[in-house]
Amino acid sequence: MPNFQMERLKNNGFFRVLNREITRITHSKVYLFLLLVGPMLSFLLVMNIFVAGVPSHLPVAVVDEDFSALSRQLTRMVDATRMADVTERVSSLQDGRESMLSGHAEAVLYIPDEFEKTVLKGEGAQIQLYINNTNVLVGGLLKSTIYRVMATYSTGVKLQVAMKQGLPVEQALGQVHAVQMDGHVLFNPYTNYAYFLVTALMPLLVVLFTLLGAIFAIGMEIREGTSPEWLKQADNSLLVALAGKLLPYVFLMLVNVAVMHFIMTQHLGFPLRGYWGAIMLSQLLMILAYQMVAVMLLAMTANTRLSLSLGSAYSMMALTFSGLTFPVSGMPMVSQMLAQLFPFYHWMEVFMGQGMRGEPLLQTIQPMAFLLLFVMAGFLFFPRLNRVLADTRFQHRC
Amino acid sequence: MVDATEEMKVTQSVGSLVAAEQLFFEGQVGGVLLIPAGFEKKVMSGQQASVSVYSDAGYFLVYKQTLTGAMQSIGTFSGGVEVRRLMAKGATPEQAVEKRDPIALNSVMLFNPAGGYNSFIIPGLIMVILQQTLLIGIGLLGGTDKERGRFRFAVPQTLTKGGVIPVVVGKAGAYFVLYTVNIVITQLWVYHWFNLPDKATLLPALALMVPFLLAVIFLGMALSTFFSRREHSILFVVFLSPIALFLSGLSWPASAIPQWLHGAAHVLPSTVMVPAWLRVRTMGAELHHVGDAFCFLTLQAMVYFVLAVGLYWWVGKGKKGRKGRKGKGGRASRVDGIIGQ
Numbered sequence: 063m064p065n066f067q068m069e070r071l072k073n074n075g076f077f078r079v080l081n082r083e084i085t086r087i088t089h090s091k092v093y094l095f096l097l098l099v100g101p102m103l104s105f106l107l108v109m110n111i112f113v114a115g116v117p118s119h120l121p122v123a124v125v126d127e128d129f130s131a132l133s134r135q136l137t138r139m140v141d142a143t144r145m146a147d148v149t150e151r152v153s154s155l156q157d158g159r160e161s162m163l164s165g166h167a168e169a170v171l172y173i174p175d176e177f178e179k180t181v182l183k184g185e186g187a188q189i190q191l192y193i194n195n196t197n198v199l200v201g202g203l204l205k206s207t208i209y210r211v212m213a214t215y216s217t218g219v220k221l222q223v224a225m226k227q228g229l230p231v232e233q234a235l236g237q238v239h240a241v242q243m244d245g246h247v248l249f250n251p252y253t254n255y256a257y258f259l260v261t262a263l264m265p266l267l268v269v270l271f272t273l274l275g276a277i278f279a280i281g282m283e284i285r286e287g288t289s290p291e292w293l294k295q296a297d298n299s300l301l302v303a304l305a306g307k308l309l310p311y312v313f314l315m316l317v318n319v320a321v322m323h324f325i326m327t328q329h330l331g332f333p334l335r336g337y338w339g340a341i342m343l344s345q346l347l348m349i350l351a352y353q354m355v356a357v358m359l360l361a362m363t364a365n366t367r368l369s370l371s372l373g374s375a376y377s378m379m380a381l382t383f384s385g386l387t388f389p390v391s392g393m394p395m396v397s398q399m400l401a402q403l404f405p406f407y408h409w410m411e412v413f414m415g416q417g418m419r420g421e422p423l424l425q426t427i428q429p430m431a432f433l434l435l436f437v438m439a440g441f442l443f444f445p446r447l448n449r450v451l452a453d454t455r456f457q458h459r460c
Numbered sequence: 461m462v463d464a465t466e467e468m469k470v471t472q473s474v475g476s477l478v479a480a481e482q483l484f485f486e487g488q489v490g491g492v493l494l495i496p497a498g499f500e501k502k503v504m505s506g507q508q509a510s511v512s513v514y515s516d517a518g519y520f521l522v523y524k525q526t527l528t529g530a531m532q533s534i535g536t537f538s539g540g541v542e543v544r545r546l547m548a549k550g551a552t553p554e555q556a557v558e559k560r561d562p563i564a565l566n567s568v569m570l571f572n573p574a575g576g577y578n579s580f581i582i583p584g585l586i587m588v589i590l591q592q593t594l595l596i597g598i599g600l601l602g603g604t605d606k607e608r609g610r611f612r613f614a615v616p617q618t619l620t621k622g623g624v625i626p627v628v629v630g631k632a633g634a635y636f637v638l639y640t641v642n643i644v645i646t647q648l649w650v651y652h653w654f655n656l657p658d659k660a661t662l663l664p665a666l667a668l669m670v671p672f673l674l675a676v677i678f679l680g681m682a683l684s685t686f687f688s689r690r691e692h693s694i695l696f697v698v699f700l701s702p703i704a705l706f707l708s709g710l711s712w713p714a715s716a717i718p719q720w721l722h723g724a725a726h727v728l729p730s731t732v733m734v735p736a737w738l739r740v741r742t743m744g745a746e747l748h749h750v751g752d753a754f755c756f757l758t759l760q761a762m763v764y765f766v767l768a769v770g771l772y773w774w775v776g777k778g779k780k781g782r783k784g785r786k787g788k789g790g791r792a793s794r795v796d797g798i799i800g801q
Binding site: 092095096100104107108110111112113114116117118119120121160162163164165186187188189190191192193194195196197198199200201202205208209212232233235259263266267270271274278281282366367370371374378381419421422425 | 485486506507508516524557564565566567568569570571579580600689690691692694695696698699700701702703706707710711712713715716717718721735736738739742743744745746749750
């Protein structure tokens with residue numbers, strides 16, 4: 063009986079192609095790199111870049127012309143924050159500018175002469191802060207940090223004055239701070255940057271390797287002229303041929319995805335508030351969608367190199383529309399429409415919704431449907447790909 | 461007041477936090493402002509009142525905008541209340557303002573005052589794109605040559621001493637000339653289209669750009685000797701692009717990257733180039749401000765030149781030996797024959 067079953071397997075086109083593909087993969091270092099080494103290596107790099115979570119110890123230069131007890135205390139308070147490090151004490155604003163241009167300082171804090179005197183007299187002292195806002199992220203962080211330091215410092219001074227005037231603590235607080243803001247940071251309580259950068263970058267790398275891997279796998283058949291033999295193995299059914307060919311890739315990419323999720327949830331402490339199953343299902347759909355994009359590209363160009371170039375550009379552009387650098391809802395209408403053209407965007411919707419926000423499952427139906435649409439669209443290109451595969455004109459072409 | 465800020469727009473007023481949560485999940489609102497019961501009473505009786513802001517930090521820009529908007533409007537509101545209370549006690553308006561804010565902090569956001577996203581990301585991005593396309597392009601050419609067995613063609617005089625150097629320099633010259641065109645496009649036209657800040661003077665810009673291009677070209681040529689197929693250069697270089705971007709400290713500050721990784725990233729010319737280029741282009745730094753970067757890039761160009769020459773020589777020699785033994789005929793030897801004549 064087992065023998066009979068083995069025979070049947072051998073006669074099945076799907077298993078013949080599958081077998082052929084596994085041999086191809088195991089006999090080439092390039093496939094090994096594309097499918098396992100590359101993704102893992104890039105995960106490792108990305109993970110380590112953002113290991114700190116939040117930037118810290120940004121260099122700040124201080125110009126202290128007063129050099130009093132109060133100004134020194136202020137400098138110490140700035141230095142004590144996690145974000146800022148007072149790395150330099152320069153003598154003039156000109157020197158501060160120099161060190162900013164040389165890249166040694168990201169901000170210059172200027173404490174003028176007679177600072178202490180004006181504070182004690184209650185005349186309203188002025189402090190200047192110059193921030194290098196070339197990098198918006200660093201500039202914003204430094205600004206909010208130093209503002210917080212100033213507020214703390216200033217409130218302390220006010221509170222003492224108010225209490226010395228004989229007000230009880232509660233009234234004094236009301237006097238110095240009439241309305242307090244009680245901020246609730248949802249879903250990312252530590253305002254961890256790694257959360258939002260890694261969540262876009264790692265899946266993007268998965269997309270990149272999926273797309274390039276699929277183009278390379280199919281494209282090599284065209285370039286080396288082995289496509290007729292490949293189709294023959296699959297009993298001349300393109301569907302069977304593709305299924306058998308791409309199954310190992312789907313499987314290996316899922317292994318990578320599993321590692322990615324392991325890193326995100328276990329190592330980086332990424333939350334998973336919704337349904338694991340929904341994320342995984344959309345992940346599978348996304349991989350299939352990008353493989354179908356590979357089919358479309360190859361069918362249209364019939365050229366492996368061109369498809370690879372287009373494919374890498376296409377997958378990179380998806381980052382723009384992931385909504386993590388700039389929210390899609392804030393983009394112009396045309397860009398919002400464009401975003402729909404990237405399976406990555408739809409996957410991100412599911413992933414952020416389920417992983418971070420714990421949205422109700424109902425919200426995932428629409429993006430999932432879009433992903434499915436991409437997979438379906440691939441089938442429209444089957445006839446054209448069939449012609450490309452059979453046509454010897456396209457073989458051995460550069 | 462919240463509605464009047466640039467960052468936010470009050471679109472809905474709902475009865476409870478639960479209803480607000482519903483709206484939030486439907487994606488209709490990006491943040492929720494909760495004004496608790498008894499707010500006015502507390503303000504009027506001189507106690508400290510509080511307002512809650514719920515913002516979505518899953519999307520960082522949304523979070524930043526809602527928080528900034530809320531902070532500004534609540535701060536202004538609170539300031540108004542405090543000043544009025546002081547004035548009620550008989551202080552003059554000036555005194556009240558000074559008392560409320562004994563230390564004023566004037567912050568000046570330099571070089572990118574509007575916090576524009578364009579001028580923040582594009583200048584550095586262009587550099588990374590130039591580097592990566594150059595690496596891929598040179599790799600493609602090298603791979604194609606190898607595929608056709610033409611790598612010997614690239615190195616015709618390997619056996620004479622120093623014969624590789626003219627070949628490497630000549631090829632690099634061709635790439636260099638081609639990329640000066642790209643530089644004109646990216647550095648002049650793109651800057652013009654996007655209205656990017658440009659404070660650079662010619663000397664420091666050239667001092668950075670020339671060694672940078674040379675370093676990338678020689679690195680690309682050294683790498684191209686490893687690609688045996690044209691497609692390989694795309695496969696091996698593309699995935700590095702987003703990583704190179706972040707390693708350059710463009711959006712993620714370099715001080716937050718682990719030391720060993722940032723050190724290793726110096727293999728790529730962009731790691732040194734991008735921050736130095738931003739200082740020159742966006743901030744208007746002079747030559748002496750970017751002296752370190754210039755020295756490093758020049759050194760890098762020289763090291764990669766030596767590497768490229770060495771690898772070309774090695775590959776040329778190896779090919780010759782193997783060719784002779786295996787006697788792989790066909791196109792390759794035909795080409796060799798033509799060159800020989």
